Amino acid sequence: MMKKVICCIILLYTGMLVQAQTKPRIVSLNGTLSEILCALGLEGQIVGVDITSNYPASLKQKPKLGHNRNIAAENVLALRPTLVLGMEDQFSSALKEQLGVTGARIVVFRQQYSIAGTQKLLQEVAEATGRRPEAKPLQQQFQRQAAGLPFTPTGKKVLFIYARGAGTLLAGGRGTSADEAIRLAGAQNAMQDFSDFKPLSAESLVAANPDIILLFSSGLQSMGGIDGLLKVPGIAQTRAGKNRKIITMDGELLSGFGLRLPQAIRELHDKINAR
Structure with a gap:
């Protein structure tokens, strides 16, 4: 009887090891x-x-x-x-x-x-x-x-800037995660004449004239906050710059398009439309 019990224990232990x-x-x-x-x-x-x-x-x-x-x-x-x-x-x-x-x-x-x-x-x-x-x-x-996404379009123009300090400033064009997130939130990407990302220029900023500028939270921090961003040529001349309408979101939440996507879009929508 004892031998059978020992054998059962050994078999069970061996099975657990194989499973692990x-x-x-x-x-x-x-x-x-x-x-x-x-x-x-x-x-x-x-x-x-x-x-x-x-x-x-x-x-x-x-x-x-x-x-x-x-x-x-x-x-x-x-x-x-x-x-x-x-x-x-x-x-x-x-x-x-x-x-x-x-x-x-x-x-x-x-x-x-x-x-x-x-x-x-x-x-x-x-x-x-x-x-x-x-x-x-x-x-x-x-x-x-x-359910309920995308939000009803409002016509507001949003520019997404990928920033890693003043030396790395890229505008998000068509086909980017930011482009789709902005659309789902009921707004319009201010940069419609190119795909992917392009270096930001003062000329393109003034021409786009966004109502709102969107960055990752870490990106705005790398610029020294809103005051630092406003020193970038062209920013202060836009409607967003004049009204200091600069919003930020967690980078992975905004761009990840994972299971938290509905949460991200609702947060973006609320920030775009906040007074």
Whole structure:
């Protein structure tokens, strides 16, 4: 009888070890992907993240691997991942090749900046991680929260500036996450004559003449606040500059287009329309 009990204990312990060993060791190289992984109940399997992975706040305790556009393969490999997730426009072919030879599974996603794109991304991450059942209530919750978006257009012109000090000032054009966020919030992107990002110039600022200027909170801080931004040639001559109508948002919340997208758009809408 004692031998049978011991055998059962050994078998149970062995099974637990096998189950533990088969749990994925996940490296996430994008903040939106990290947010979705946590929502799917996989935070405990994440062994490393990029620096944009800051929500939920508990992710700040995870090993950081640098910016997702400049990841060193050796730093990722040191974490012995079995699954590495990233975005197509951020995941270099060289990094993919270096990580691929280790046997780790590499899954790269293409993000679409839209409500439907966020829903699609959630489903794709769930399928890649075997969490389809967990995704269903998240999809339903997201759909409820997104009801009523986009907001009714107001005609207000918003200029998004990506700033990292006065030496790096880029205006967001068509096709950017900021462009779509502004549209969903019921406003109009002031920069319509180009796609992606372009260096900001005094001439383009005056021509666009935005009602509101939008930056990441960290971006405005890097400029020394509103007074510092107003020293940039052209800013003070715009309606936004004259009225000091400068608004900020958390960078990952505004641009991530993750599960918090409805919250982000409502916050942006309120700030655009605040008196």
